[in-house]
Amino acid sequence: MHIPVLLNESIAALAGGEAQPNGVFIDGTFGRGGHSRALLSRLPADAKLIAFDRDPAAIEAAREINDARFEIVHAPFSTLGNELAARGVERIHGALFDLGVSSPQLDVAERGFSFMRNGPLDMRMDTTRGETASQWLARVDESTLSGAIKDYGEDRFARGIARAIVAARSAWPDNEISTTAELAEIVSQAVRTRERGQHPATRTFQAIRIALNRELDEIAVMLQSTTSLMVPHARLAVISFHSLEDRIVKRCFQALADPEGAMDIILKKMPIPASQLPVAQFALVGKSATASEAELVLNPRARSARLRVLEKL
Numbered sequence: 528m529h530i531p532v533l534l535n536e537s538i539a540a541l542a543g544g545e546a547q548p549n550g551v552f553i554d555g556t557f558g559r560g561g562h563s564r565a566l567l568s569r570l571p572a573d574a575k576l577i578a579f580d581r582d583p584a585a586i587e588a589a590r591e592i593n594d595a596r597f598e599i600v601h602a603p604f605s606t607l608g609n610e611l612a613a614r615g616v617e618r619i620h621g622a623l624f625d626l627g628v629s630s631p632q633l634d635v636a637e638r639g640f641s642f643m644r645n646g647p648l649d650m651r652m653d654t655t656r657g658e659t660a661s662q663w664l665a666r667v668d669e670s671t672l673s674g675a676i677k678d679y680g681e682d683r684f685a686r687g688i689a690r691a692i693v694a695a696r697s698a699w700p701d702n703e704i705s706t707t708a709e710l711a712e713i714v715s716q717a718v719r720t721r722e723r724g725q726h727p728a729t730r731t732f733q734a735i736r737i738a739l740n741r742e743l744d745e746i747a748v749m750l751q752s753t754t755s756l757m758v759p760h761a762r763l764a765v766i767s768f769h770s771l772e773d774r775i776v777k778r779c780f781q782a783l784a785d786p787e788g789a790m791d792i793i794l795k796k797m798p799i800p801a802s803q804l805p806v807a808q809f810a811l812v813g814k815s816a817t818a819s820e821a822e823l824v825l826n827p828r829a830r831s832a833r834l835r836v837l838e839k840l
Contacts, residue, residue, distance in 0.1 A: 530826040531561025532625060533834045536816050537764045538565045540836040541621045543812070545760035550620030551611075554578040555604035555749065557585050558629045560592060566623070567594055577611070579604045581653040581740075584631065603653070605745040608752035618758045626746065627768040628652075628736065630828060640736060642711035642728045648704060650732075652740045660735050664710075665702040669693045679743070679771065680734030684718045688731055691717035707732075733769070743771060750779045754809065757839040762812060764836045773833050780837045783809040812836035 542548070549571050554563045557580040567576055579600045580586060589599035600610050604624065611619070632638050636646030639660060650660035664672070673689035676682050695713045696702045704710050711728040718727040737743060753763055767773040786808075813836065818829035 530630070530829075531558070531565070532826065532829045532832045533766055533816060533818060533822070534561060534565055536834055537562065537623055537625075537766060538569060540812060540816075540834070541566065541623055541762050541764050542569050544621065544762040544838055546620040546758055546762070548620075549573045550758065550761075551575045551577065551616050551618070553607065553619055553622035553753070555607065555622060555624040555753075556580060556626065556629075557589055557599060558582075558625060559585065559588050559631060562623055562625060563589075563592065563597065567592075567597060570596060572596070577614070577616070579607060579610070582629075582632065583653070583655055584635075585629075603745055605748040605752075607749060608756065611756065617756070619753070619756045620758055620761045621763075622753050622757070622761075623764045623766075624749065624753075625766045626772045627742070636707075639707050640732070642707050642726060642732055645706055645708040648707055648710055650736045650739050658739075660710075660739050661703045661705050663739055664692060664704055664735070665696060675738040676731055676734040678734070679737040680730035681770070682730040682734065688714055688717045737771070743775060746772060746775050747779075750776070754779075754783060754837070754839070759839055762836055762838045764834060766832055766834050768831050768833075773835075776835050777815075780809070780811055780835055783837065784811045808840045810838050810840055812838050 541552070552566060552570065552574065554566065554576060557563055557578040563576060563578050570576060574596055575598070576596055577598050577600060578589060579602055580589070581601070581603045583601070586599055586601045602610055628640055633641045634644070636644035637649070639647050639649035648659060648661040648664070651657055669689050672692060673685045676688055677685035682688065691713050692704070692710070696704050699705060704713070711726070714728040714731045757763065765776045767776055816834040818826070818832055822829050
């Protein structure tokens with residue numbers, strides 16, 4: 528069973544603003560609908576909840592929600608602006624995004640996200656389009672692969688891992704490393720030491736998944752489009768799971784809440800050009816929140832989750 532992370536904290540934060548509760552709300556990452564269902568239980572009869580997801584399995588799960596206030600959109604959240612415009616929605620009154628890969632995606636071997644379960648090396652968030660991780664690894668050059676593992680996996684062994692993958696793939700038909708077990712073994716042979724308790728392939732799998740699905744680019748575009756659509760007192764709640772995601776969210780929120788003080792960050796480090804940032808002023812809502820000990824007992828995967836909330840003034 529999928530357990531939504533930081534459920535009470537995120538819904539309470541989103542509902543805590545003064546934006547009218549009968550407006551349009553967004554669940555940008557439907558998953559299996561835990562956050563959507565909780566939000567619907569708090570919204571009045573004349574509100575609207577529009578959810579997004581790239582995963583066909585999530586779209587299928589969303590069909591179980593029989594509520595006139597709810598609509599599911601099969602699209603990445605980076606297209607939020609265009610999708611809402613096509614529906615005549617010009618403003619939103621709250622938005623929630625639970626970033627990264629979901630538990631159902633990790634737990635299904637056929638999705639290829641995890642080295643813990645042998646399956647096809649797929650890793651696509653949307654299995655209806657795009658190339659698989661196997662296909663991408665068959666064509667990517669060593670330098671690009673090394674850079675991805677270093678930047679997205681933050682792995683100090685990136686060069687050696689990339690070299691090992693490129694050398695090993697020639698042994699497979701069409702240069703395709705076809706299963707998660709094969710890739711995990713290649714990385715394990717290339718990395719002889721690792722932090723205690725962490726599999727040698729952990730960072731490589733994360734890096735390939737992020738690169739393949741352009742996850743960080745998606746987040747940057749989503750933050751820009753979402754904040755530009757928020758009405759006064761609307762809140763944006765974002766749950767991230769690793770430092771790369773959280774860094775983008777944190778810097779964006781800081782820049783919007785304190786544009787002058789964050790100008791150096793905007794110009795030098797942030798993936799959103801300063802010229803494209805909304806001119807409206809925002810405020811941070813409290814400090815970032817993490818899962819309680821009680822939640823961690825029920826869902827250990829929530830350990831790295833961090834919730835940040837931004838409100839439009």
